[in-house]
Each structure stands twice: as structure tokens, then as C-alpha cells.
Amino acid sequence: MALMVMVGFTSCDDDDDDMTPEPENLVEVIDGDPDFMILSSAIAEAGLEGALSGTGPFTVFAPNDAAIEAYILNNSLTPADLLSNAELADILSYHVVSGSVMAADVTAGSVSNLTSDPFFVSIDPSGSVWINGNTEVIATDQMASNGVIHTLDYIITPPTQSIAEIAVESTTAATPEFTQLVAALTRAGLVDAVSGGFEDNLTVFAPTDAAFEALYETLGVDGVDDIDLDLLTSVLQYHVVPSRAFSQDLRDGASLPTLLEGESLTVDLPGLMINESSLVPSMLNIHATNGVIHVIDQVIIPE
Missing domain, CATH: 2.30.180.10 (FAS1 domain)
Structure with missing residues (x-):
């Protein structure tokens, strides 16, 4: 009887191990977050799901829906205009950094991303983190199996003029x-x-x-x-x-x-x-x- 009970508990433990969910990757985390519905659609439209589901790790500075809606309004666009933009993949890639950078490790200065144009991080006197002078990081350290997500209150874009x-x-x-x-x-x-x-x-x-x-x-x-x-x-x-x-x-x-x-x-x-x-x-x-x-x-x- 003792042997049977021990085997029974062991079997239950094995079943529990099998039921442990796999950690979600960046794309899955973004897909499952109601604040990132537009971003999720944009990633799919730009064909970046495969890249952001890969080994990485990556750090994604992710504009939430309110951020993207503000950008669309300020630039007299529609969501369809943004999603059909021929440069959508580059716009999104500008928000992605190779490596997993936690909030505590962010420093001021130039940051290389997945495009050829850097973005620039500033830390104000209160400790808040800003990018390119006009976009604030409003939430940090949302973890995924292949990286980390920090939430932005606006879309970041590189300057084009001197x-x-x-x-x-x-x-x-x-x-x-x-x-x-x-x-x-x-x-x-x-x-x-x-x-x-x-x-x-x-x-x-x-x-x-x-x-x-x-x-x-x-x-x-x-x-x-x-x-x-x-x-x-x-x-x-x-x-x-x-x-x-x-x-x-x-x-x-x-x-x-x-x-x-x-x-x-x-x-x-x-x-x-x-x-x-x-x-x-x-x-x-x-x-x-x-x-x-x-x-x-x-x-x-x-x-």
C-alpha cells in the first residue's frame, strides 16, 4: 500500500509538471495585453511576428493604444494609414533593442536599435525616463520568455533634418x-x-x-x-x-x-x-x- 501511494503521488507530480504553461514570448505577451491591440495588429501587418518570437533576447519600447491613437491624431492619419505604411516595419523596429535591458539598467544617451538610426534616452530630475525628448516610459519590466517590454506614451520616430x-x-x-x-x-x-x-x-x-x-x-x-x-x-x-x-x-x-x-x-x-x-x-x-x-x-x- 505504501508503495502504491508513493507511486500515485509521483504520478500526480509528473502530471503537474506537464501542465506547467510555457512562458510567453514577446509577441504572445503583446497579443494578450488589451493595452497593445493596435501594436499587435501592426506587428502582424509588418511581418515581424517571427522575428519577435525568436530567441532574442529583445527589449521592446512599446507604445500602448492611447499612445498610437495620439500619434495618429497629431499626424492627421487613420489607423488604416498607419498599418498600410510602407515603412511600418522600420517604424516598429526603431522601438526594438537587441538584448534584455531592465529598467534599472537604462542609462541616458544614444541607444542602438534594430534600425540604422539611434534613439536618445534622457532621465529627468525626478528619475523618469524619456526618449527623443518627447516620449515618456510609463511602465517597465513586463517580462517575456525572450525579452522585456517597457511601455511608452507616444510613438518614437527618428529625426530626418539637421x-x-x-x-x-x-x-x-x-x-x-x-x-x-x-x-x-x-x-x-x-x-x-x-x-x-x-x-x-x-x-x-x-x-x-x-x-x-x-x-x-x-x-x-x-x-x-x-x-x-x-x-x-x-x-x-x-x-x-x-x-x-x-x-x-x-x-x-x-x-x-x-x-x-x-x-x-x-x-x-x-x-x-x-x-x-x-x-x-x-x-x-x-x-x-x-x-x-x-x-x-x-x-x-x-x-
């Missing part, structure tokens, strides 16, 4: 901006200095046209052509920091070295100011291939 190209394009917008900045850069021969690709890292604090007009009035001149060239060049260099600093990377009281040798800018986060110039809240983190633009309301003059 700082110079963004500024020039803005001069012909419905509401033109940066006409004076472009004129000043052109006269000083600095357009090439703010052109470039992902290997370059610049932060430009870009004065508005109104800021330049106020400067002309202060100097008693009619425009950039009337300003001493050496002074103009120094002023422009003083607005450029040789690193890619999104607003979330800034710290109160920090000193930011500039392209003007020996001169730095000071950050006042509570006042949202750089030196004596205010940052324009609605025009921060304009992302470019070679850096980021933050718009300011005054031209900053070095000592």
Missing part, C-alpha cells in the same frame, strides 16, 4: 520663424557648423525673430548686416552647446560649455531660463539629426 535644415524650413512656414537666425548664421558662415548627422551632437538655444529685433533696437542697427562680424560670430557660438541635451537632461544650476571658447551658459530650471533668456515651453526639444533645438526669447550676449 538643425540648419529645420531652421531654414521654418523661415517659409505659415507663421515664419528663425528668419533672423538663419540670416545671422549665413553671414557668419556657421550654417555648416549646425548641419550634420547622428554622429554630431549639438544643442542650439535658438532666439526667436522677436528676440533678434529687440537686439537690433538695443544695438541701434537695422539688422544682422550692421553688426560687427566678429561680435555676431561670438554671439552665435555662445548659443551652441557641443552636446545633445534635451530639456530632461538639464539640471538646475548646471554650467553648459559653449562653442565660444571659455564661455558657458547657466541653467535656471525653476525659472525655465538660460542665463537671462527664458525658454519657450512650447518650443523645446525640437529634435534634429545632429542635435536638439530649444527656443529662447532673448539673444544671449557673452560678457
Whole structure:
């Protein structure tokens, strides 16, 4: 009897082992999460189910349904437009990193993904993680058998224009901006200095046209052509920091070295100011291939 009972328990244990569910892979986890219904459809439409079901491991920065709906609305699209986009696979691959990166291991800086264009991670003073200056990681460490998922509140996309190209394009917008900045850069021969690709890292604090007009009035001149060239060049260099600093990377009281040798800018986060110039809240983190633009309301003059 004792032998029969022992065999019976052993058989039950074997049955329990057989009934243990296999851990789900990334695609299965996303398919089973009601917050990722659109993403699940997009992965299938892009033909990425096989790749994301593979050995990996992968880290997926996954926009939830609300994030994708916001992106669709902001870009005047429909869900069908997004799913039929010829570049859908690249858009999704931009959100995927090789390796399993837990939230505790995320660091600020450039991150290589499954495309040729990196994305950029920032950690704000409260510890929140942001990507490309405009997308926040809102949930972390959702595990799968072949990786991990972190949830985003927006779709991330790589920039396609340099700082110079963004500024020039803005001069012909419905509401033109940066006409004076472009004129000043052109006269000083600095357009090439703010052109470039992902290997370059610049932060430009870009004065508005109104800021330049106020400067002309202060100097008693009619425009950039009337300003001493050496002074103009120094002023422009003083607005450029040789690193890619999104607003979330800034710290109160920090000193930011500039392209003007020996001169730095000071950050006042509570006042949202750089030196004596205010940052324009609605025009921060304009992302470019070679850096980021933050718009300011005054031209900053070095000592």
C-alpha cells in the first residue's frame, strides 16, 4: 500500500509538471495585453511576428493604444494609414533593442536599435525616463520568455533634418520663424557648423525673430548686416552647446560649455531660463539629426 501511494503521488507530480504553461514570448505577451491591440495588429501587418518570437533576447519600447491613437491624431492619419505604411516595419523596429535591458539598467544617451538610426534616452530630475525628448516610459519590466517590454506614451520616430535644415524650413512656414537666425548664421558662415548627422551632437538655444529685433533696437542697427562680424560670430557660438541635451537632461544650476571658447551658459530650471533668456515651453526639444533645438526669447550676449 505504501508503495502504491508513493507511486500515485509521483504520478500526480509528473502530471503537474506537464501542465506547467510555457512562458510567453514577446509577441504572445503583446497579443494578450488589451493595452497593445493596435501594436499587435501592426506587428502582424509588418511581418515581424517571427522575428519577435525568436530567441532574442529583445527589449521592446512599446507604445500602448492611447499612445498610437495620439500619434495618429497629431499626424492627421487613420489607423488604416498607419498599418498600410510602407515603412511600418522600420517604424516598429526603431522601438526594438537587441538584448534584455531592465529598467534599472537604462542609462541616458544614444541607444542602438534594430534600425540604422539611434534613439536618445534622457532621465529627468525626478528619475523618469524619456526618449527623443518627447516620449515618456510609463511602465517597465513586463517580462517575456525572450525579452522585456517597457511601455511608452507616444510613438518614437527618428529625426530626418539637421538643425540648419529645420531652421531654414521654418523661415517659409505659415507663421515664419528663425528668419533672423538663419540670416545671422549665413553671414557668419556657421550654417555648416549646425548641419550634420547622428554622429554630431549639438544643442542650439535658438532666439526667436522677436528676440533678434529687440537686439537690433538695443544695438541701434537695422539688422544682422550692421553688426560687427566678429561680435555676431561670438554671439552665435555662445548659443551652441557641443552636446545633445534635451530639456530632461538639464539640471538646475548646471554650467553648459559653449562653442565660444571659455564661455558657458547657466541653467535656471525653476525659472525655465538660460542665463537671462527664458525658454519657450512650447518650443523645446525640437529634435534634429545632429542635435536638439530649444527656443529662447532673448539673444544671449557673452560678457
